[in-house]
Amino acid sequence: MKILHAPRMERCIGCHACSLACARLVHKNLSWDTAGIRISSSGGLSTGFEARTCLACLPAPCAAACPTGAYSQRKGGGVVVKKNLCIRCGECARACPVDAIFLDETAEPFVCIHCGRCVPFCPHDCIELMERGAGGERREDRNVEEGAV
């Protein structure tokens, strides 16, 4: 099972194409909130951007916190979400240690399902779908052009 990583966020230009793609293709929304990956500036645009997305915990505290079984552990990390079982209690978002779950105004939760549909929309290859243990956070040097240092 592959996992979405954001190993090259230093390259991010803040276009929000990933969030918009997730909302558009996975959740059928026009939004930069109701998405499994959300981009924020870290103290103004001059300091760059960070991605809020599921880190594929194993075990996942959000799944453990869910009282109705809407969230269950995904094999290899992360969660499988069954929205029809969700009672909008928001416990999943509160349990997430890295604020990766967005609750809309009705408390409907939105979390990354590691499908990778956002990946082709990133113009700078900041994000990537890769196997667990494939060195996710250590692959920041990938794709650097020769002589571009």
Place this chain on the structure above:
Amino acid sequence: MIRDHFRVLVVDLESGRGGIEKVDGRDTVAGGSGLAAMLFEKHGLPDRPWDDPEQPLIFAIGPLTGYFPLMSKTVCAFKSPHHDQYAESHAGGRSALSLRFADYDGLVIRGKARRPSCLSIGSRHLDLSDVHFLWGMDLFKTGKMLRRMYKGAGHRSIWRIGPAGENLSAMACINVDTYRHFGRLGSGAVMGAKNLKGIVVLGDGSFPLPEGKAYPRLFADVHRKMTDTDMMEKYHNYGTTINMAVLNGIHALPIRNLQKTTDPAIEGISGETFARDTLLRNAACAGCPVGCIHLGFVRERFMGENRYLYRQVSYDHEPIFAMGAMLHVTNAFEVLALLDVVERAGLDVMSAGVALAWATEALEKDIVSTGETLVPLQFGDGKAYQEAVHHLGAASNEFYRILAQGTSKAARHYGGEDFACVLGQEMAGYATGEVFFVAQALGLRHSHLDTGGYSYDQKDKEPDVKAAVEFLIEDERARVLLTSMVSCLFARGVYAEEVLADCLSSVGYTALADATRTVSDHVQRLRWRVRFRTGYDPRAVSIPKRFLEVETWKGRIDPNYLGDLKTAYTEAILAMARHE
């Protein structure tokens, strides 16, 4: 949100309250430029001065904002302190998507706040807060404070003014998210006159998308064209700065207050030099994967023992033309240092550069003295210009107060009108020839973006007044359609009219999709009508003598061609304004 009308938030700063207005006209004015002009017709007071508290400050997005790549701009409309007439200025950043997700097609701000204030809006809140403690603060400090005071990092847009706006300078901009601007014609002074230091728009709404495959398929296709093909390469590679060397090479770059159009020293401030020596990284407007914003750095030793600070500064062709070529500052880092000071003051960089170029020549010619300029201005002296920019933003004395109202006003007061490089407002960075000079001088926004006159000049054509005017009218119409959507004009190569129609249709605006020609004709005439109602007379526009002395690769400007073009374009504009 797809709707057959406009949802407009109208805020009254006197009471700190607002209301939602449902405004018809989606299928006749589309949005953006069209909506802004329509809202000015409704809320504007053509016969009262620009700083009358009841004059509206208008922001508008379009039917495709957020739905497609590069549909990322906001139109700002107001009565300008520069000419006391209707004006439009555009900006990107996160402004457009924030308004989209706050669920407002338009924002109209009326009245004057009792205290220096910040307006904060979102899909579920409206708040006007006293921020008197920010008054007098430069733009960067203001940004830092507002970011701390309001929530929503990454999904909000912060618009603010610096000292220039507070001092009601006709060249004050509204800064958007640090690196973008509603730059031209003095929108910053309109906020200043309203006691409005900042506006924070939180994009906290989400909307369902149309069912079916048509929309995601078309989105993917447009996205691919914007990113995979070389159509947009010029914008994200060197960016607009590539023009510096190109224009210098064909003797069409305004240098040293337009005393010349080419100079070997320009290599020091070419796009290639900036990229090689100063480029730190790129950034993008929200909703744009192209990322044309180029950020350079300024490194400054502020103390002994190797104590340095650094700042990030955005650069583009126009700022480098204005603070570099026009002032003959030909070192890239010195130009960035100047751009940084301009940003702090909250000035429109193009107007400020052209104004200081005029002031320098006026000083050389003893029309003014250092008693007025306070600084011994000299072409090429970046340090002196840093001080002068500060004085211009702060309106330090009578000279800078007058200069801040526009170079032509200062020239009328002190003399030196012949060499005031003003085409309706301070010129943009193109000395390409007769068509551009006439197009900017008479154009609705007096902007190089009104029409592609600079590009027309560069096509190898024999002078043909009729053909040139027809080009200007048709090109303006096509651009008005884009700025009513509201697209970034860099995407004009991708968004042909049939593509725009497909986009509109795919999200449900079928009637609008079938009427793009009628709508753009209508909006073009509507904007002119609104401008005329506020007092515009193109027959009164003059083109200073300096422009007639310009030599390009084609040779010296042809005064007869320029005169004939001006007459013919004036007539064409009058005809558009009379229509309907």
